[in-house]
Amino acid sequence: MAVAVKTWKSQPLQMAIVEILEKKGSLTDVDLLESLRAISQFKDLSFNELNKILMRMEISGLIYVSSFTKGRRLVQLSKK
Numbered sequence: 079m080a081v082a083v084k085t086w087k088s089q090p091l092q093m094a095i096v097e098i099l100e101k102k103g104s105l106t107d108v109d110l111l112e113s114l115r116a117i118s119q120f121k122d123l124s125f126n127e128l129n130k131i132l133m134r135m136e137i138s139g140l141i142y143v144s145s146f147t148k149g150r151r152l153v154q155l156s157k158k
Contacts, residue, residue, distance in 0.1 A: 091131050094120065096140065096155065104154040106146055107132070 091114075098113045099105065105113065111128050114120040132153060135141045139156055146152040 089117075089119065091120065091123075091127075092135060092140070095131065095135065095153075099141070099153065099155045104152055107143075107151045107153055110153050 094114060094117060095110065098110065102113070107125075107128065111123065111125060114123050114128070132141065132143055136143050142154050142156050144152050144154075
C-alpha cells in the first residue's frame with residue numbers, strides 16, 4: 079500500500095517570486111510563470127495558483143500588478 083507523502087517546499091512561492099523579480103526586474107505574468115516552472119519544485123504550478131498568490135502579495139504591498147497588453151499583466155516589486 080503506497081502512501082502519498084506531502085512534503086514542505088524548500089522555498090516558499092512568495093520568496094521565489096520576490097527573488098525572480100529582484101533578478102529580472104518587471105515581468106509579465108506569463109514570463110513569471112515560466113520562470114517559476116523552471117524551478118523544479120514549482121514545475122506543476124498552475125496559472126490559477128499563480129494568480130491567487132499574486133493577489134495576496136499585491137494586497138500585502140509586496141508587488142504591484144498592472145495591465146500590460148490584452149490578456150497580460152505586468153508584475154513588479156513595490157518600491158519601498
